[in-house]
Amino acid sequence: MDSDILLQLNNITVVYSDVIQVLRGVSLAVRERQIVSLLGSNGAGKTTTLKAVSGLLKPENGKVTDGTISYEDKTVQNLSPEEITRKGIIQVLEGRQPFKYLTVEENLKVGTATRWGKPYRKDLEMVYNYFPRLKERRKNLAGYCSGGELQMLVMGRALMAHPKLLLLDEPSLGLAPLVVQEIFRIIVKINEEQQTTIVLVEQNASMALGIAHYGYVMENGKIVMEGRAGDLQKNPDIKEFYLGMGAAGAKSYKDVKAYKRRKRWL
Amino acid sequence: MDFFLQLLVNGICIGFLYGISAMGFVMIFKSSSVVNFAHGELLAAGAFLFLALVTWANLPVPAAFLLTLAGTFILGFVIERLFLRPLIGEPLIEVVMLTIGLASILKGAMLLIWGGNLHNYPDFLPEGLGLHFGAVSIPPVYTTSILISILFLLLFGLFFKFSSQGIYMRSVADNQTAALSLGVHVKKVFALSWAIAALVAGMSGIVLGIINGINVHELSAIGLKVFPVVILGGLDSIGGAIIGGLIIGLLETFTGGYISTSLRDVIPYIALVVILLIRPYGLFGLVEIERV
Ligand SMILES: Nc1ncnc2c1ncn2[C@@H]1O[C@H](COP(=O)(O)OP(=O)(O)OP(=O)(O)O)[C@@H](O)[C@H]1O
Numbered sequence: 334m335d336s337d338i339l340l341q342l343n344n345i346t347v348v349y350s351d352v353i354q355v356l357r358g359v360s361l362a363v364r365e366r367q368i369v370s371l372l373g374s375n376g377a378g379k380t381t382t383l384k385a386v387s388g389l390l391k392p393e394n395g396k397v398t399d400g401t402i403s404y405e406d407k408t409v410q411n412l413s414p415e416e417i418t419r420k421g422i423i424q425v426l427e428g429r430q431p432f433k434y435l436t437v438e439e440n441l442k443v444g445t446a447t448r449w450g451k452p453y454r455k456d457l458e459m460v461y462n463y464f465p466r467l468k469e470r471r472k473n474l475a476g477y478c479s480g481g482e483l484q485m486l487v488m489g490r491a492l493m494a495h496p497k498l499l500l501l502d503e504p505s506l507g508l509a510p511l512v513v514q515e516i517f518r519i520i521v522k523i524n525e526e527q528q529t530t531i532v533l534v535e536q537n538a539s540m541a542l543g544i545a546h547y548g549y550v551m552e553n554g555k556i557v558m559e560g561r562a563g564d565l566q567k568n569p570d571i572k573e574f575y576l577g578m579g580a581a582g583a584k585s586y587k588d589v590k591a592y593k594r595r596k597r598w599l
Numbered sequence: 600m601d602f603f604l605q606l607l608v609n610g611i612c613i614g615f616l617y618g619i620s621a622m623g624f625v626m627i628f629k630s631s632s633v634v635n636f637a638h639g640e641l642l643a644a645g646a647f648l649f650l651a652l653v654t655w656a657n658l659p660v661p662a663a664f665l666l667t668l669a670g671t672f673i674l675g676f677v678i679e680r681l682f683l684r685p686l687i688g689e690p691l692i693e694v695v696m697l698t699i700g701l702a703s704i705l706k707g708a709m710l711l712i713w714g715g716n717l718h719n720y721p722d723f724l725p726e727g728l729g730l731h732f733g734a735v736s737i738p739p740v741y742t743t744s745i746l747i748s749i750l751f752l753l754l755f756g757l758f759f760k761f762s763s764q765g766i767y768m769r770s771v772a773d774n775q776t777a778a779l780s781l782g783v784h785v786k787k788v789f790a791l792s793w794a795i796a797a798l799v800a801g802m803s804g805i806v807l808g809i810i811n812g813i814n815v816h817e818l819s820a821i822g823l824k825v826f827p828v829v830i831l832g833g834l835d836s837i838g839g840a841i842i843g844g845l846i847i848g849l850l851e852t853f854t855g856g857y858i859s860t861s862l863r864d865v866i867p868y869i870a871l872v873v874i875l876l877i878r879p880y881g882l883f884g885l886v887e888i889e890r891v
């Protein structure tokens with residue numbers, strides 16, 4: 334195993350409620366300080382993969398039943414979220430999920446739960462540096478923030494925990510293109526300045542591959558393709574299915590059928 | 600008019616106590632969605648522990664008071680650890696059954712030790728604490744209880760607003776998954792809410808014991824009044840619990856004073872039914888922020 338691999342999933346199977354199998358042998362590796370993007374259509378199992386890593390399957394009655402997850406060369410599958418977060422893995426949940434009735438600054442303060450009692454002033458400054466909007470809104474209830482502000486808030490909240498590995502689940506979901514650009518710019522900045530390794534789950538494949546070093550594509554609970562981000566961007570199938578740049582141009586019924594056929598092959 | 604003022608003061612005082620003990624109930628409900636049917640027994644446990652420390656152990660009152668608070672805090676903690684934690688994630692009905700069982704066990708244990716008779720604390724409140732405004736006089740126990748209530752409210756307000764643990768507790772009540780994702784020890788938060796709830800229940804138990812005397816049956820029946828109080832205030836609102844407590848307290852004393860004492864004990868439940876019919880989410884239930 335390479336020494337600079339931070340996280341490795343070896344052929345993991347995830348089952349919900351003892352019967353619903355969602356991941357069927359997922360393997361992937363994340364190198365230290367890289368941004369790795371995980372693409373795939375709805376229901377492919379991206380969120381489940383992240384939750385398998387962060388330990389958040391447990392409250393949903395899900396379990397890694399097969400395979401191993403190793404992080405810093407230790408196996409971590411099925412540990413509790415309390416243990417995993419304390420190893421430096423923080424997941425930013427899909428659909429934002431702020432603490433609505435807490436102020437922006439109180440939300441950020443919850444991010445220090447993994448190192449309770451330690452000073453955090455500097456970290457607040459750091460987060461406000463990345464997201465100046467949050468500083469302006471810091472006394473407001475999070476429930477009244479806009480979508481873009483909330484995305485900044487939940488990312489900032491995760492940063493407060495000093496993560497080594499940050500798992501971002503669809504940060505661009507439902508945001509205006511300009512805001513998405515801003516968020517992605519900050520993701521790159523965090524990766525470079527804080528040396529945070531990032532796994533980025535996205536529907537927005539072109540943006541994600543634009544900033545990632547490496548990428549994986551999931552379908553139906555399996556990895557169907559992987560490669561350096563630059564190579565994936567050039568791949569004709571990726572272009573057609575995820576970047577919306579099908580060679581045929583205008584969509585016709587024939588294209589849709591072709592899409593289905595190709596997708597099965599994928 | 601004097602009679603009115605007297606009832607007003609009594610009502611506010613009783614209401615504060617109802618409100619504060621309902622606050623404990625709401626805390627448990629908010630953090631872990633557990634409906635605690637053993638609340639009245641926690642109230643009684645505090646009253647009897649204080650009795651034991653004051654009469655059997657002959658401790659000075661302030662020491663006994665603080666020790667009782669510590670004892671009920673630990674009791675709540677232990678209850679969560681032993682009984683509630685194994686049931687995390689189980690259906691609500693099982694948890695409710697458990698708290699009902701817990702209520703019988705606690706009640707049984709207290710009956711065994713102290714029997715079903717009425718006990719009284721020795722008189723220890725200095726007369727000087729009583730207040731007199733013309734014909735209206737406020738007995739020392741009422742001034743004390745209002746002072747203690749306000750002190751507790753202040754302390755808890757500060758705790759929830761500024762301490763890390765308080766903020767973690769609110770975060771769990773707000774969005775449990777998000778709190779887990781940030782490494783908040785959700786189980787510790789559950790335990791802490793039980794501990795604090797038992798502590799405030801114990802405190803109310805002591806003061807109610809000073810006012811009415813101490814009797815297992817009566818105190819556990821008072822515990823049931825948290826239901827009208829929290830239904831009135833909104834199950835998920837701590838501020839609502841206090842206001843709900845005040846309303847029920849006033850309603851009770853005024854009914855008792857002007858209409859009949861036998862109606863007094865029923866009126867909270869009449870209010871409960873009326874509120875359920877017209878505003879099932881309570882008068883002060885949280886306004887759901889729907890923006891996100
Ligand atoms: N708690 C659960 N219990 C049972 N099945 C679940 C659970 N959570 C997810 N699933 C199923 O697992 C599959 C993968 O879900 P997952 O959320 O991982 O997909 P995703 O790739 O993140 O999709 P999306 O892009 O829509 O977020 C879906 O078919 C979903 O219905």
Ligand SMILES: [Mg+2]
Nearest residue numbers: 379380381427
């Ligand atoms: Mg998802």
